[in-house]
Amino acid sequence: MATLSQALRLVGLLENELTRRRWEIDRNNDYYRGKQKLRFASDEFAKYHGTRYRDFSDNWVQVVSDSPVERLTVTGFKAAGEERADDELWRVWQENALDADSQLGFLGAVNSGRSFVLVWGDPDDEDAVDVTFEDAAQCIVAYQPGSRRKRRAALKRWQDGNTDFATLYLPDEVWKFSRPMQRQEKSPQMADVDEEMRLWLPEAERERRRTWTPRDEEELDEPNPQPNPMGVVPMVELPNRPLLVDDPIPDVSGVVSMQDAINLLWAQCFTASDYASFPQRVVMGAERPMIPKLNSAGEIIGQQPVDLGRFNVERVLWITGKDAKISEWQAANLAAYTSLIEVAVGHIAAQTRTPQHYLIGKMANLSGDALIAAETGLVQRVGEKQIWFGQALREVARLIALAQDNEAKAAAMRAGTVMWADSESRSHAQMADALLKLKQLGFPFEWLALRYGLTPTEVADLVAMRAAEADLDPVAEVTRLMADRAGRPPADDTGEDEPEGEPDRDAA
Numbered sequence: 001m002a003t004l005s006q007a008l009r010l011v012g013l014l015e016n017e018l019t020r021r022r023w024e025i026d027r028n029n030d031y032y033r034g035k036q037k038l039r040f041a042s043d044e045f046a047k048y049h050g051t052r053y054r055d056f057s058d059n060w061v062q063v064v065s066d067s068p069v070e071r072l073t074v075t076g077f078k079a080a081g082e083e084r085a086d087d088e089l090w091r092v093w094q095e096n097a098l099d100a101d102s103q104l105g106f107l108g109a110v111n112s113g114r115s116f117v118l119v120w121g122d123p124d125d126e127d128a129v130d131v132t133f134e135d136a137a138q139c140i141v142a143y144q145p146g147s148r149r150k151r152r153a154a155l156k157r158w159q160d161g162n163t164d165f166a167t168l169y170l171p172d173e174v175w176k177f178s179r180p181m182q183r184q185e186k187s188p189q190m191a192d193v194d195e196e197m198r199l200w201l202p203e204a205e206r207e208r209r210r211t212w213t214p215r216d217e218e219e220l221d222e223p224n225p226q227p228n229p230m231g232v233v234p235m236v237e238l239p240n241r242p243l244l245v246d247d248p249i250p251d252v253s254g255v256v257s258m259q260d261a262i263n264l265l266w267a268q269c270f271t272a273s274d275y276a277s278f279p280q281r282v283v284m285g286a287e288r289p290m291i292p293k294l295n296s297a298g299e300i301i302g303q304q305p306v307d308l309g310r311f312n313v314e315r316v317l318w319i320t321g322k323d324a325k326i327s328e329w330q331a332a333n334l335a336a337y338t339s340l341i342e343v344a345v346g347h348i349a350a351q352t353r354t355p356q357h358y359l360i361g362k363m364a365n366l367s368g369d370a371l372i373a374a375e376t377g378l379v380q381r382v383g384e385k386q387i388w389f390g391q392a393l394r395e396v397a398r399l400i401a402l403a404q405d406n407e408a409k410a411a412a413m414r415a416g417t418v419m420w421a422d423s424e425s426r427s428h429a430q431m432a433d434a435l436l437k438l439k440q441l442g443f444p445f446e447w448l449a450l451r452y453g454l455t456p457t458e459v460a461d462l463v464a465m466r467a468a469e470a471d472l473d474p475v476a477e478v479t480r481l482m483a484d485r486a487g488r489p490p491a492d493d494t495g496e497d498e499p500e501g502e503p504d505r506d507a508a
Helices: 002-033 041-050 061-069 087-095 097-110 188-199 202-212 255-276 309-314 336-353 366-372 376-403 407-413 427-439 445-452 457-474 474-486
Strands: 073-080 115-120 125-134 140-141 151-160 163-169 173-180 233-237 279-286 290-294 300-305 324-330 417-420
Touching: 002 061, 002 097, 002 140, 002 151, 002 163, 002 173, 002 255, 002 376, 041 255, 061 097, 061 255, 061 376, 073 087, 073 097, 073 376, 073 457, 087 097, 087 115, 087 125, 087 376, 087 457, 097 115, 097 125, 097 376, 115 140, 115 376, 125 376, 140 233, 233 376, 255 336, 366 376, 376 407, 376 417, 427 445, 445 457, 457 474
Parallel strands: none
Antiparallel strands: 073 417, 115 125, 115 233, 140 151, 151 163, 163 173, 279 324, 290 300
């Protein structure tokens, strides 16, 4: 059991580390949304054209982040020693809308380097379990020295209204704190105003606003701190591309700089298009045309240059002078910019193992095998994420069992399995052909149905439908079973003779 001073000290240390991580998370989120500044530009270019392209971005970061997430779909959980997926774990998964929210969690991990899952029971319903995916900007987990899995503490910090909240999760208890809001997402000018006015407050009030205080038990309608009946820290981290001794790596870490370069190339291309994309003609060896300047009485008092804009409208030009002639500047070659951009996009594709047809949008007459080969890198990338995310989700399933006070299932889930949908792209014809060959090799129907992409619940419904059909037409069922034993599709019901050399089914 921690004392109040120990809990406050731990919250402060975890909050400092969370603040250190925040800048990269915010930057990656901004780039994912297309909020990208024009970088690598010269001072002169930024001065004259920076505001013009302030809201422009050619967003490849979003494509790189989305491409693996769209192939990460959990279909079920299976405890060690069990032949079928666990229906109860899937019920909790569906009740918490995690079929949708898990996509947000995977995207957060891919974009920010990590995301989190929080599991907690419902005191009013022993069968209900609250499971939520949490953002890396709000959560942090502390591990035991020398371990990447044994959790010692976790912190969730967030804002609501004008108040900061923090919840400290320990293996044996949970502390909840609050304080007046320290930092709000405002413009730098308004943030400076808030900081200046905070200095006007007495020192005691400033200290009170900086300090976390335990939340009121009557407001929470529960004790604070409260015991943790699960006996473990109920927050799990989903790392993306983890390293042995350093922080996990977001998929977009290497894309950000190249994205800046691409945006600059586009800005320069647009500028060249505006100024030099058409042939330019120039009059040489002649004075600028002049016209008389008259006063109110109609008398000539001088000369003034002709408005050159009139020549654009009237399409008439007088050229005077013995040596006058017209020359032409060729239009700028904008293909030089687009070629560089394609090279940069190719580098992004190679570095992130994102198929080039995802980025460039060009597809020739490629065969199905060629497309599969082009997506091999992405499929392998998704497989790596299934391994690391699967370990974390297996621990989430164990926490769900602990929240339901089912220690036997929790122990079995330590070596359990997270079931994923197939990450490869295949046509229905290719998939059906592959599954038919596997069936002829002896693979059971339920395994094939899972491989096809159905969830365990859908497979159970399908098995029940097949049983119902067998009850309605037992002869057809016997024919199908005998065809399965023979390793070939069943004959149709047209009454035609069976192929020569095949055994007679009635005799069999």
